[in-house]
Amino acid sequence: MKSNYHDETNLLRGQALKDAQAWAKGKSLSNMDYRFLAASEELEKRQVQNALIASQQANQILLNAEQQAKQTIRRGMMGLSVLSVVAVTLLGISGLLTWQTAQQKRQVSLGEIKALTLSSETAFESHNTFDALLESLKAGIKLNQMGWDNADTDLKVQVEKTISHT
16 A cells, blocks of 8 residues: 555454455465555554543543542531531520520519519508409419419419418
8 A cells, every 4th residue: 555554544444344354364365455454453453442541531530520429428428417416406405495494484473473472461461452362363363374283382372372361
């Protein structure tokens, strides 16, 4: 060939090369024909090697991408875990503060009931029965709103006593 097989456009590839190799077995070909087949085989070999290298590079890119994805997922899970711990902690603190607020409200209500009961007793001792009745009823209503089960026994007895005196 004039191009000394540097122009690869005329060389055989794929199935055409396989067919030519099968046909050439056992035949006596010219030197030029053998060189043509050898150049075609060399081209085929280079193309296979290039495809193999490209495949290996693609596999490496995929491996790197998979590692980055795993690392991103790991970071995300760590962030989610930290966020979950913070959320649970805040929820616990919120629950504690709600409980403390309820306890403080209960104590304030109990203090108001005690004050109303004492006021009723003082009014009763001063022979001001209307004010005594009014204060004892306020104490009873407040205790009823709060729930009789939420008060200690002494306070219940004291409220009942002031109501019955008036």
